Amino acid sequence: MIIKNSLLASIFFVLLFSETTCAQQDAQYTQYMFNTMSVNPAYAGSRGQLSIAALYRSQWVGLEGSPQTFTFNLQSPVRNSNVGYGLSVVNDKIGEGTVQETYIDGIISYTVDVSLQGKLSFGLKLGGNLLNLDFEQLRQREGFEEAVATDNIENRFSPNVGLGVYYHSNQFYAGLSAPNLLETEHFDNSNSDANNIDFLAKDRVNFYFITGYVFDLNDNIKLKPALLTKVVGGAPLQVDVSANFLFAEKFSFGAAYRWDAAVSALAGFQISDQILLGLAYDRETTAFGAQQFSNGSFEIFLRWELLKSFEKLVSPRFF
Numbered sequence: 455m456i457i458k459n460s461l462l463a464s465i466f467f468v469l470l471f472s473e474t475t476c477a478q479q480d481a482q483y484t485q486y487m488f489n490t491m492s493v494n495p496a497y498a499g500s501r502g503q504l505s506i507a508a509l510y511r512s513q514w515v516g517l518e519g520s521p522q523t524f525t526f527n528l529q530s531p532v533r534n535s536n537v538g539y540g541l542s543v544v545n546d547k548i549g550e551g552t553v554q555e556t557y558i559d560g561i562i563s564y565t566v567d568v569s570l571q572g573k574l575s576f577g578l579k580l581g582g583n584l585l586n587l588d589f590e591q592l593r594q595r596e597g598f599e600e601a602v603a604t605d606n607i608e609n610r611f612s613p614n615v616g617l618g619v620y621y622h623s624n625q626f627y628a629g630l631s632a633p634n635l636l637e638t639e640h641f642d643n644s645n646s647d648a649n650n651i652d653f654l655a656k657d658r659v660n661f662y663f664i665t666g667y668v669f670d671l672n673d674n675i676k677l678k679p680a681l682l683t684k685v686v687g688g689a690p691l692q693v694d695v696s697a698n699f700l701f702a703e704k705f706s707f708g709a710a711y712r713w714d715a716a717v718s719a720l721a722g723f724q725i726s727d728q729i730l731l732g733l734a735y736d737r738e739t740t741a742f743g744a745q746q747f748s749n750g751s752f753e754i755f756l757r758w759e760l761l762k763s764f765e766k767l768v769s770p771r772f773f
Contacts, residue, residue, distance in 0.1 A: 481523045481546050483511060484710060484718045484734040485755050486664070487680050487696065487773060491527050491540055491561065493662045494631035496577030496620035498563040499531035499538015504760040509753060514738075516749040519549035529561070538563040538575070554586040559616070571623040579616035579633060584609050612638040612657070627773055628665040635659055661685045668772050676700040678708075678772055696720065700772050715740060716751070730757040 483489050489509050490497040506528050514520040529540035540561035547554045559581030568574045587607040618631030638657045666680035677699055684692040691713070698708030698720060706722035716736040723731045732755035 481511070481525070481544060482684075482692070483509065483523075483525075483753065484694075484712075484736055484751075485509065485720065485732050485753050486682050486694065487666065487678075487698070488722070488730070488732050488755050488757065489525060489527075490620075490629075490664065490773070491529055492525055492542060492544065493633060493682070494577065494618040494620055494629045494664065495540070495559075495561045495579035495616055495633065496563050496575040496618035496629060496631065498529045498540035498561045498575075498577055499565070500563075500573075500575060500620065500622060501529070501759065502531060504528075504530040505757060506759075507755065507757040509755045511751065511753045513736075513751040514749075515751060519552065521546065521548045523547075536565045538565065542579070542581075549588075552588050555583055557581065557583045557614075559614075563620075568621070569623070573622055575620045575622075577616075577618040577620065577631070579614075579618075582611055582613040584611055586610075612636070614638070614657075622773070625668040625670075626666070629663070631662045631664075632659055633662070658686045658688060666773055674702045676772060680773075690714070698722070698772075706772075710734075712736070727761055728759050730759075731755070732757075 481492075483492065486493060489507065492509075507526070509523075509525040511523040511525075512520070513522070524545045525543070527540060527542045529538065531538045538561075540563075542557070542559045542561060544557040545554070546556075559579045561577060561579045563575050563577040565573050565575040585607055586609060589606055614634045614636045616631065616633040616635060618629060618633070620629040620631075621627065634657060636657070637659060661684070663683045664681065666678055669677045671677055677697065679695070679697045681696075682692075682694040692715070693713040694710060695713075696708055696710035696718075698706050700706045700722075704724045706720075708720045710718040710720060712718070716738050718734055718736045720732070720734045722733075725731055732753070734753040734755075736751040738750065
């Protein structure tokens with residue numbers, strides 16, 4: 455299919471909400487290894503101290519109306535207990551307000567010791583999302599004047615619940631999770647005769663598996679390979695593999711590959727004992743990227759931690 459550059463944002467909208475094309479998915483992150491609580495609620499409190507983080511992702515830079523995601527999260531253990539808690543806010547936007555979704559979730563976790571170093575955590579996430587869909591903006595696009603014969607959706611709230619389990623030791627971690635278990639149907643006009651494009655906006659359950667291991671190559675260099683796998687009905691399997699080197703607990707760099715989708719470069723800077731800065735850049739390996747419709751995607755991540763608020767860290771800084 456050949457399409458004009460100015461229509462691409464509208465095409466993305468169709469891809470997101472067309473039942474026959476693909477299921478609606480959670481936001482994706484290249485720096486998921488620094489943003490674990492967004493995909494697994496059992497991670498809350500596992501760093502052993504108050505941790506506040508923010509991530510901004512701009513996808514398909516240079517393309518009008520391309521997706522943008524902003525994530526904010528806060529997490530901490532409860533002192534002298536096995537309980538952790540967290541707060542997560544995610545804002546996803548496509549177009550100039552054509553599609554905007556905001557997730558607000560409260561998280562609680564409980565951790566048990568399963569070996570001398572191993573800890574197993576169980577997480578529960580409760581919250582919901584606010585959805586805004588501006589069909590009027592879509593109808594202003596050439597070729598979409600009669601695409602959707604329905605009213606706009608404004609701040610429609612849908613509750614949700616998520617579960618996760620997370621195991622970690624000093625060098626290894628693995629987790630299974632489903633951050634949003636309820637399949638909310640926002641609207642369905644697939645049986646309408648008012649247009650020739652069928653739309654079904656329905657949340658799908660996204661299942662995640664994450665794992666990684668930290669190798670101590672010498673006293674100053676660590677290597678951490680990591681894997682994220684995401685499964686959602688009606689969409690291709692997503693597999694992200696990455697490898698990062700950490701030098702002197704200060705600088706990290708690495709590369710990642712998203713199966714049949716993108717290659718990425720990552721870098722991290724421990725600005726101080728409390729502040730971590732992370733950067734990532736993706737380049738599409740699909741036909742979409744080969745036709746140079748965009749200049750790739752980038753992320754910036756910032757984390758601040760309150761050191762020495764508790765007696766010891768539960769997990770190493772590298773995850």
